[in-house]
Amino acid sequence: MKPRHQPRVAVIGVGTMGSQVLHRLATIGVPVTGFEQFDVGHERGAAGGETRIFRVAYKEGGSYVPLLREARRAWDRLGAQAGVRLLDPCGALTIGSAQDPDVRTVVDVSEQWGLDVERLDHRQTARRFPQHRLFDDDVVLLDRQGGLLHPHRAVTETALLAQKAGALIHTGHSVVDVVDTDTGVAVHYRRGDEVKVEKFDQAVVCTGPWITRSVPRLAREVEIRRAVLCWFDAGPGWAPEHFPVGIRRSSGENTFSFFPDVGGGLKINLHVPKSVVDDPDRLDPVVEPEYVPRVSAAVSRCLNGLPTRPAVVRTFMEGYTADNHGIIGRDPERPNVLIMGGFSGHGFKLAPVFARSAVDLLLTGRTDVPIDHLSLSRLA
Structure with a gap:
């Protein structure tokens, strides 16, 4: 179901999380623009390294099992939509x-x-x-x-699906600040030697290893x-x-x-x-x-x-947090900004589910995805 009000959303970072958020928002008709400082699918961030493991029998505990089951189905759906296998079901x-x-x-x-x-x-x-x-x-x-997940393929194909659904993606755009305003957010980005500003209603910041630069207050929480x-x-x-x-x-x-x-x-x-x-x-x-x-x-x-x-x-x-659980939640200093980061090794395999929860929070303020253990407030 599409939300009654269609906010314009900026997604900062088109990697593991950003590509998924872009796809989910675009699919339900929300105007969304992604900003990526490099090329989509680059290996400088947390999605580098050719392959990732996917497990449902999780050594991190049973609380992740419902999320993993949903993620398994989501990866299969995304692969079917893209026409290419994103998850190799090798066990x-x-x-x-x-x-x-x-x-x-x-x-x-x-x-x-x-x-x-x-x-x-x-x-x-x-x-x-x-x-x-x-x-x-x-x-x-x-x-x-x-x-076995294929990160480069997954990120690039999901971003392509997002674009086909209407998302805009700007590569080579380095976001230097996201400023909360009375009406939303102002995204300040550098393209070459020039700094420009574009306004949106809300923003999702998911810059992977650059998250502490994007959200300086997380420097104490994410290593x-x-x-x-x-x-x-x-x-x-x-x-x-x-x-x-x-x-x-x-x-x-x-x-x-x-x-x-x-x-x-x-x-x-x-x-x-x-x-x-x-x-x-x-x-x-x-x-x-x-x-x-x-x-x-x-x-x-x-x-x-x-x-x-x-x-x-x-x-x-x-990026890792002290308790090895990621962060999904509103920035208390910028209410129109949602933060995703510090996923501590859990991020890639669960990216479709974490993206669903982020979009729910962005549009409705609540989600049925059990992510209380990822709340930003636990780190206060």
């Missing part, structure tokens, strides 16, 4: 010690919610997924509703951290149809997420503390010399048949 594995807290949570969540999760013994795992090397106390869980990802030369046997995405929680420093080869190699994200990024415009590409050997050692202990060193090592960044 998602959790492998690790039965005593590991994350593994226990996945087991508990699966049982509580009746999820389609298969428990494999070591012999079954060796037959179906021989790429994995198991420890004696490892359990193996296959989430059949899990899969931008650097992730270092490694790609190992693999081959056809490591493609999604043979090697599901997943997480590893075996004993020792054998904790990482793994992603099938979709053309660039097998991706590994070692789960160790991340360094802080002080300036998102100056992300440090230099990786500490001891990091790559740590990744290589974990890979050699847990996976079979890969090279001893990665072929590619790259750095990316993402």
